[in-house]
Amino acid sequence: MDNFKFYVPTDIRFGKDRLADELPEALNVYGKNVLLVYGGGSIKKNGLYNQVIDLLGKNQNIVVELSGVEPNPRIETVRRGVSLCREHQVDVILAVGGGSTIDCAKVVAAGFYSEEDPWAIILGRKGYQGEALPIVTILTLAATGSEMNAGAVISNLATNQKLGVGGPSMIPKVSFLDPANTFTVPTYQTAAGSADILSHLFESYFNVTPGTDVQDFVSEGLMRAVIKNCPIALKSPDNYDARANLMWASSLALNGLTRNGKHGVWSCHAMEHELSAFYDITHGIGLAILTPRWMEYVLSEQTVTKFAQFAHNVWGIKEEEPIIAAKKGIQATYDFFKTCGIPMTLPEVGIDDERFAEMAKQAVAHSTIKADAYVPLAEADVEAIYRECL
Numbered sequence: 119m120d121n122f123k124f125y126v127p128t129d130i131r132f133g134k135d136r137l138a139d140e141l142p143e144a145l146n147v148y149g150k151n152v153l154l155v156y157g158g159g160s161i162k163k164n165g166l167y168n169q170v171i172d173l174l175g176k177n178q179n180i181v182v183e184l185s186g187v188e189p190n191p192r193i194e195t196v197r198r199g200v201s202l203c204r205e206h207q208v209d210v211i212l213a214v215g216g217g218s219t220i221d222c223a224k225v226v227a228a229g230f231y232s233e234e235d236p237w238a239i240i241l242g243r244k245g246y247q248g249e250a251l252p253i254v255t256i257l258t259l260a261a262t263g264s265e266m267n268a269g270a271v272i273s274n275l276a277t278n279q280k281l282g283v284g285g286p287s288m289i290p291k292v293s294f295l296d297p298a299n300t301f302t303v304p305t306y307q308t309a310a311g312s313a314d315i316l317s318h319l320f321e322s323y324f325n326v327t328p329g330t331d332v333q334d335f336v337s338e339g340l341m342r343a344v345i346k347n348c349p350i351a352l353k354s355p356d357n358y359d360a361r362a363n364l365m366w367a368s369s370l371a372l373n374g375l376t377r378n379g380k381h382g383v384w385s386c387h388a389m390e391h392e393l394s395a396f397y398d399i400t401h402g403i404g405l406a407i408l409t410p411r412w413m414e415y416v417l418s419e420q421t422v423t424k425f426a427q428f429a430h431n432v433w434g435i436k437e438e439e440p441i442i443a444a445k446k447g448i449q450a451t452y453d454f455f456k457t458c459g460i461p462m463t464l465p466e467v468g469i470d471d472e473r474f475a476e477m478a479k480q481a482v483a484h485s486t487i488k489a490d491a492y493v494p495l496a497e498a499d500v501e502a503i504y505r506e507c508l
């Protein structure tokens with residue numbers, strides 16, 4: 119196990135009906151001027167917007183709104199948010215939504231302090247060390263873990279770039295995690311979010327660092343929790359415990375708990391971010407399509423032991439011959455996504471082979487998968503994996 123620092127200062131307020139008593143207090147620590155950030159309107163349909171506006175009114179907040187944050191949030195929206203913060207002397211950002219809304223809020227928060235255009239922060243990539251406005255979140259979709267981590271992913275469709283950035287000041291100060299706020303998440307997004315959570319776990323689980331039983335066994339438990347609860351939430355969207363388990367898994371899958379102490383970079387996210395950058399598809403769907411194909415592609419004598427462990431401990435496969443067990447585990451992963459209703463080929467989400475070479479080139483250029491992935495991937499490998507998804 120490698121050395122690591124694990125510092126996640128987000129104050130998590132998990133559970134039902136906490137906003138009325140706790141949201142005003144959480145915001146007042148920072149001031150009265152609030153930038154309320156949200157997406158395309160789901161919070162207006164399900165009543166959360168009215169509830170929040172009502173509470174902010176009673177708390178005598180001055181509220182400015184940044185609405186219409188896109189899934190795969192755009193740099194233009196970030197710029198709009200930075201201008202609003204400057205114009206209205208915002209003290210604190212309240213992000214109400216899924217990962218896209220929270221990610222947008224994070225870069226607005228950092229952009230407020232930057233003399234450069236916010237896209238320069240993104241191009242600076244990981245390790246933003248500057249200041250950021252404080253962020254409070256109300257999570258409405260279990261998926262990215264953005265509610266409890268330092269990362270943000272922003273798209274620039276003009277240049278076909280979708281890039282991640284992160285820094286300690288971007289970690290939310292307080293996150294309200296009420297599973298009931300995810301009852302209205304449609305089945306497609308519930309499945310996509312669950313695939314994203316699983317992918318965050320897979321990406322660190324399949325890793326070359328030896329001696330990481332704690333991370334791996336915690337990870338296996340979280341995977342099993344998602345595999346158990348996603349189908350329940352799909353069938354019964356207002357099943358509180360199913361939603362609660364998905365929500366908490368979302369946060370724990372990407373707050374460093376299962377990733378710290380390991381080195382190397384992720385493979386499927388690097389390949390998926392190009393699909394989203396070029397075709398604006400749903401992140402979790404792209405991951406679900408790629409993951410079983412990537413698993414098959416990297417299965418070898420070197421990796422078979424870990425894939426067999428995955429099959430045994432996550433899927434309960436009894437087969438003892440490692441290579442057969444490994445293949446059964448990969449098949450089970452594919453079948454799970456399929457059963458969740460995810461379209462499991464790229465053409466089904468509107469992607470053909472026309473830009474595979476270009477996307478493969480970008481996937482390698484925007485990451486270090488060629489040197490540092492679990493199994494290093496060159497452009498030809500990425501293209502071959504895309505082809506398996508046809």
Ligand code: NZQ
Pocket residue numbers: 156157158159160161164187188189190191215216217218219221258259260261262263264267269270271299300301302303304307311314372387401402
């Ligand atoms: O925009 P609204 O109207 O709110 O609708 C959203 C959106 O259409 C809807 N939704 C969210 N909560 C809902 C709801 N609909 C009904 N009821 C609710 N309670 O769901 C749609 C998708 O929302 P979005 O925020 O885009 O989804 P997600 O949370 O999956 O975020 C995806 C983004 O996060 C990035 C992805 O690349 C993508 O851009 N990621 C961020 C990470 C991070 N910050 O650590 C890591 C991830 O790997 C990922 O890359």
Ligand code: ZN
Pocket residue numbers: 262314317318387401
């Ligand atoms: Zn992800």
